[in-house]
Amino acid sequence: MTPLLLAVSLLGPVLPIESAEDKPTIVGHWLGVLEVGPTKLTLVMHVGPGEGGSLEGSLDTPEQRAFGVPLETIALEGRSVRFEDPANNARFEGELAGDGETISGTFTQRGIVIPLTLSRAEAADLPRPMEIPGRLQGIWEGPIELPMGQTLRVALRVEPIAGWPGQRSAFFDSLDQGALGIPVSAISLEGERVRFEIKAIAGTFEGTLNEAGTTIEGTWSQSILKLPLTLEKVEKLTERARPQEPKPPFPYRVEELTFENPEAGITLAGTLTLPEGDGPFPAAVMVSGSGPQDRDETLLGHKPFLVIADHLTRAGIAVLRFDDRGVGESTGEFATATSEDFASDALAAVRTLRNRPEIDREAVGIIGHSEGGLVGPMVAARAPEEVGFLVLLAGTGVTGKEILLHQTELIVRASGLSESLIRVQVDSLRTLLSLIEEGRVDELSEDELHALMRDLTAGLEPEDREALENSNPPLAEATNLAVERLQAPWFQFFLEYDPKSALKRVRCPVLALFGEKDVQVDPAQNAKQIEDALASGGNDRVVVEVLPGLNHLFQHAETGSPLEYGAIEETFAPEALGRISSWIREATGRD
Template identity: 50%
Template sequence: MMIHAQEGSSLAGNWQGTLKVSGMELRVVFHIREGADGAFTGTMDSPDQGAAGIPVSAVLQDGQQVTFEIEAIKGSFQGTLSQDGNRINGEWRQLGSRLPLELEKTNQPAEIKRPQEPRPPYPYRIEEITFPNEDAGIHLAGTLTLPDTSSPVPAVILVSGSGPQDRDETLMGHKPFWVLADYLTSRGIAVLRYDDRGIGQSEGDFKTATLTDFVNDVLAGLAYLRTRKEVDPDRIGVIGHSEGAWIAPEVAVKDGKVAFLVLLASPGVSGEELLLLQNRAILKASGFSDTFIDKQLRIQKKTFQVLKSAKSDSVARERIRALNRQFLESLSPEERERLEQQGSSEALLEARLPILVSPWFRQLLTYDSRPVLARVSCPILALNGSKDLQVPSRINLSNIERVLKESGHKNFVIKELPGLNHLFQHAETGLPNEYAKIEETFAPEALEEISTWILKLANEKRGQ
């Protein structure tokens, strides 16, 4: 929606302010443009969350009163334009929360800096490709990067973490799979990365997909790589990150010809155990009390039980809503106030419910990769960062190591990388709200570990 400028209006320009949420400061930037016809359009950036170019769906002005509506994130800003036209003092509203926000006009708005993002010219070939998953009746779209050589090369397929992911695993303004693909291909390893089904240019329905579907998509990608003359079919591996590191062992067992696995931030416990560990670690690092954490984990366990036992989605939704009300009633006024700073608990729950009752999440709760991991016979490299709060490294890496030793696996490397978070960035706390603020996308030592291990293995295999 576009609103025509009023005479003397000063809305066109860059407007920047800072939201204070639960002790965090999040910068917000609005870019408002005035067209030749006097109509306003705009976009919004959240540099500290790595978000840029979010469409402003409406720019409204009534005298000194200004409103920016951002339908894509269910947010809005309402404020009063100062007489000099350089400030707008008002309030940010989103998912039931209301926070004070003052915007100032600036010629130098905050920018998202990602120094590792690859820039041309590239020392390798890039092809935009599609490959079929014939059983699902869909085509998946991706990018294949190929070393500039005439000899067949080792190759990997990248498998992203949970949630709808594009081929670059874009998150918080970072593109870790693009950085990883660039690094590996520059060193002689072909890389296939692709959009999840139903995401980007890939066909299919992400909302109804399960882990099993994602495994089959990777198998289809492997089949495609084996058709490429540039790739050595005996030296193709799988690199999985987070949930993708759950999928990778399933692929290796079902395929039987995978040459190696690289497991990045891989869970070594069941889905339910992982979510409880993750929640406790993040709440603890965020400064919540043990009492509050215990209350939340009790409700979380009950929620998981509902999801495993409810006979229908509608029944599950109502029971989960009741549990949420029970949780809120158990909080002290101080705990309730802090929680509400992050947004209305009811509104946040309603936004999450479709995910909670989805086939994917229900399968994830009961999934445990350890029995499958015990059946993997190819070489394995498992890496995690010591500051990973989403997949806490020590318990998960130790479980992976235990499974591999007990199964008699002989060729594996388990390593914890100091100071790195879930995305393999150097981090202060490891909290997810840091991801976007960190300029680094992928720690050089992690990239080097992956590359060196694969090339050593690939060279040994070529010499056999």
């Protein structure tokens, strides 16, 4: 069921809501990653009860081989969390999310302030010292060979720990997916046979170490897939080039700013880029796709919004891009927000630009990608006198339920699974959605729900059915996780919302662009729906185009599969950039 869960996660991870009657607690284990430029550092916090109702805890920074560093102060006041490590001149301040599963805030050390989100973790999934044979110490990197001929670079890192003789730590990196520092749960070397397990992603590897100790040839197993993987010992990890990422000095002004969303009572933080000169300039607010996104829409080493903003500002168009609520330097809570909340944030950004003297207040528009392409029309319909234009990049024209079912089919097919397994994935998702829509999912016991899912596999070939039932995570666990995610607030809104209701009320000029190979928002499913909805409302200032060879991120792609995103060096196709800038200049009377 991993492809089903993959399709769900691509639309945005949403967490369960904590009951208002539950008393907040931070007792347990917490895992996060500090990012300082290109450097990523895993941080683990352990919290337990102290004397007299107090809390006590310790920190691990596994990459620095530091475990059990005591915290002098750790406190929870309401939902505000604070801890201090005076010995290292470090402190953290953050807010516990409503579901009690994440703490978002800032980590400060020696005057440097770094955004940090800590997530609850099971003790077994944490990086920890292990007795690992010295022959495995080092960096092992190689490509997982995927069914459709794609590859996915991964690495195993086994590192010594100072002060822990004979002990080592081990991490797994999915390099092309940007998932780094995943703790290895278990690792062994028996003779020449190597085996390691990563519980956090339900993956295992088994292989043979060659006589020279330089190569491990074997098989990667995850879900129902068993894929060839050869790991070679290397001095350092290879890096993918990102040639389009702009570097200073820039031929325009860059301003870091904050602005308020009074409707939500939160402060949003972003970056405004202004062309040289006095203006007033046309301007665009950038609205990101689903999931917690920073102002650059950073994904798999790519920064699409940074690349777009740089191109547009050089073309005489000001751009405001900002961190999602609860992400980076923006306040608020992401986990409980829906697209309506993000529309409120986007409108606050539009109003911020309209009040700037350098900006032409009648030429402020929105550029929305993926979910942002759903949010943009919501804002334009709500405030038609304030939104001057819309650029929809892979925007949706049908309900979220239709998107999710179709997306699941396309993504699973692009992963190379058989047609019978594709049918089971889609039928399983359709069944779960129907049960949730009808309010019946809570009436079924877990055993009844799992039996219903097993019945859907009855028509499979015996080997496919066995593989699915023995997948990792198991079918039952995957079903529980899917139900939990689909019942969360963001998903409930997304599944039911029909974007045509807002599109019919949009009066400003609209440019809707799609990638021909997009398997997340298929142009065949959405382009005409958007065009027809806008036309039915009387809007004749509309351009809808499908750009050949491009994927959901507007990269030139082979198959369009999300597994390709990180491996592609291009961040955003030049022809798409050119089309956006020329259209905005024309729509705002600059050309």
